[in-house]
Amino acid sequence: MSVTLLLLFLTLPMVSSHELRRRRSVAPFLGSGGSSSKAMLIPKNLWHCGSDGFTSDYSYSVVEESCPTLAAAINHCCAIHDDCYGQQFPREMCDQDFCKCTKDVTRLPTAESTRCRPFMEKEACLAIEFGGFFAYLFSNYSDPSSPSNNDLVVLDNTPESDYMNLYSMCPFANITLASCAVNFNLCSSVHSVDFCAADLCHCTMDAADTDVLHNDTCLPAVTHTCRAVLSHSSRVLASQNTRNLFIIVLSVLTIVSLGFVGIYMFTKSKGSSKMMEEGKYLQIHTVESARSVNPLLTNTD
CATH class of the missing domain: 1.20.5 (Single alpha-helices involved in coiled-coils or other helix-helix interfaces)
Structure with a gap:
C-alpha cells in the first residue's frame, strides 16, 4: 500500500483504501436541495441525463414535473453513467449500475418517488438498454475527438479546496466530479458545510476509483482536496460551537x-x-x- 493510501486510511477512515472501502456514492447527496423545495434544483446546462438534445429535454421535463427534489441525485446517477461509458467499461455493467442507482434514489415511499419510479424503471432503463449503443460508441474518452464537454463546477464556501485541480488530475471522471460539486453546493446551501463534507469526500473518492487510468495522479489530488474540505468544515464547526x-x-x-x-x-x-x-x-x-x-x-x- 502506498504512503498516500496509508495516510488516507489512518486520517480519513471514511475514505480508506480502494481494497478496503466499498463504493457507496450511487446517490451520495440524496435530498441535498432540501425536501421542502419544489423548484428544479439542477440547471439545464448541468443536466447529464439523456444522450442527445431530445432525450435530455424530455428527461429534464419529466423530473422537473414529477420529482424535482430528487433531481440532484438522479442527475448524479446519469453523471456516473456518462463517465462509465466514456471510459468504455462494459456497457452492460454501466447500464446495470445506472438502473440500480436510480432505484436507490426512488426507493423511499414518498409522493415524488412514487411518481418518478415508473419513469426511471420502465423508460430510462429500457432506453439505455435498447438505445445506448451509439451513445456508448461515441463516448470513448481515449479518443481525442470524444471529450466529455461538461461544465466544470467548483465548490462554494470552501476557497482552499483547489477543486478545479481535480479535473486535470482525473480527466476520465470529470462529469462525476462536477456532479459531486453541484450536489455539495446544493447541500451546503441548506445545511452547514460540516454537514455535507463527508458526503463530498465519499463522492470524490468514488469518482477517483473509477478513473483507473489516472489513479496515480487522481487519488492523491482527491485526498488533498478532501482533507482541505474536512479541515475547513472542522473550523466552521468549531466556530459554530464557539458561537x-x-x-x-x-x-x-x-x-x-x-x-x-x-x-x-x-x-x-x-x-x-x-x-x-x-x-x-x-x-x-x-x-x-x-x-x-x-x-x-x-x-x-
Missing part, C-alpha cells in the same frame, strides 16, 4: 441578571411595605400619646 457557547453563556448571564434584578425589586418592595406599616403604627401611637398628655385633643361635646 453557540457564547450564546449559552450570554443567556445564562442574562437569566442570572434578571434573577438578581427580580430579587432586588422584591426585597425593595417588601422593605417599602414594611416601612409604610411601621409609619402608620408610629403615627397612631404618636396621636394617642398626645391625647393622653393634652385632653383638649380629645373630642368633647
Whole structure:
C-alpha cells in the first residue's frame, strides 16, 4: 500500500483504501436541495441525463414535473453513467449500475418517488438498454475527438479546496466530479458545510476509483482536496460551537441578571411595605400619646 493510501486510511477512515472501502456514492447527496423545495434544483446546462438534445429535454421535463427534489441525485446517477461509458467499461455493467442507482434514489415511499419510479424503471432503463449503443460508441474518452464537454463546477464556501485541480488530475471522471460539486453546493446551501463534507469526500473518492487510468495522479489530488474540505468544515464547526457557547453563556448571564434584578425589586418592595406599616403604627401611637398628655385633643361635646 502506498504512503498516500496509508495516510488516507489512518486520517480519513471514511475514505480508506480502494481494497478496503466499498463504493457507496450511487446517490451520495440524496435530498441535498432540501425536501421542502419544489423548484428544479439542477440547471439545464448541468443536466447529464439523456444522450442527445431530445432525450435530455424530455428527461429534464419529466423530473422537473414529477420529482424535482430528487433531481440532484438522479442527475448524479446519469453523471456516473456518462463517465462509465466514456471510459468504455462494459456497457452492460454501466447500464446495470445506472438502473440500480436510480432505484436507490426512488426507493423511499414518498409522493415524488412514487411518481418518478415508473419513469426511471420502465423508460430510462429500457432506453439505455435498447438505445445506448451509439451513445456508448461515441463516448470513448481515449479518443481525442470524444471529450466529455461538461461544465466544470467548483465548490462554494470552501476557497482552499483547489477543486478545479481535480479535473486535470482525473480527466476520465470529470462529469462525476462536477456532479459531486453541484450536489455539495446544493447541500451546503441548506445545511452547514460540516454537514455535507463527508458526503463530498465519499463522492470524490468514488469518482477517483473509477478513473483507473489516472489513479496515480487522481487519488492523491482527491485526498488533498478532501482533507482541505474536512479541515475547513472542522473550523466552521468549531466556530459554530464557539458561537453557540457564547450564546449559552450570554443567556445564562442574562437569566442570572434578571434573577438578581427580580430579587432586588422584591426585597425593595417588601422593605417599602414594611416601612409604610411601621409609619402608620408610629403615627397612631404618636396621636394617642398626645391625647393622653393634652385632653383638649380629645373630642368633647
